[in-house]
Amino acid sequence: MATLWLFIVIGSVIGFFWYSRKIAEAANEHAQRQAKQLQVQLLSVACKKVLPGILKSGRLGIKSQFLFEFSSDGESLYQGYLYLENEKLVQADIPPHRLG
Template identity: 40%
Template sequence: MTLLELVIWLTIGFTGYQFWRIRAISESTYQYLTQYCNTHQLQLLSVSRAKTRFSFKYGKPDWHSVFNFEFSSNGEDRYSGQVELIGVRIVRTDVPPHRV
């Protein structure tokens, strides 16, 4: 095995690991939002990733992600909120004023 082959295999492995890391962040965000909506008696309608970038916050390199989500409080209206994460740590959850 040459050095070039080793670098290629390490790059493939690192890319695969980062893909699964981003998937884990997405799944944990969905679970968090499901729990959040159930706690506040809201109906979760959709979740989408707005942006993801590499960050060095909190002393280690990790993904800084922002997710948009839509929810309903009475089944008729639709509101948009936002969740910000670094890794799987929730940094901020913004929910607009909504009808109860």
């Protein structure tokens, strides 16, 4: 019985890691889309938070927050935030920035 629980825990950890990587890839695509839309250069994307929770749809899922850095003129650095529920972008906070 203990072996079964061990396999369940290990499988859950591996599944969570795999799905969090999938979410990170989706966040990178969302950041690239935002950069293209704003006509800025995307510099980096980093994960700030990943938490299980109840989504706006009422289902259980993963809520995450990503920080992305961009430059509009090659000299300035700006930081924006992407809020995802599973792989879906629900909010993007983009600071005021200089147009290059």
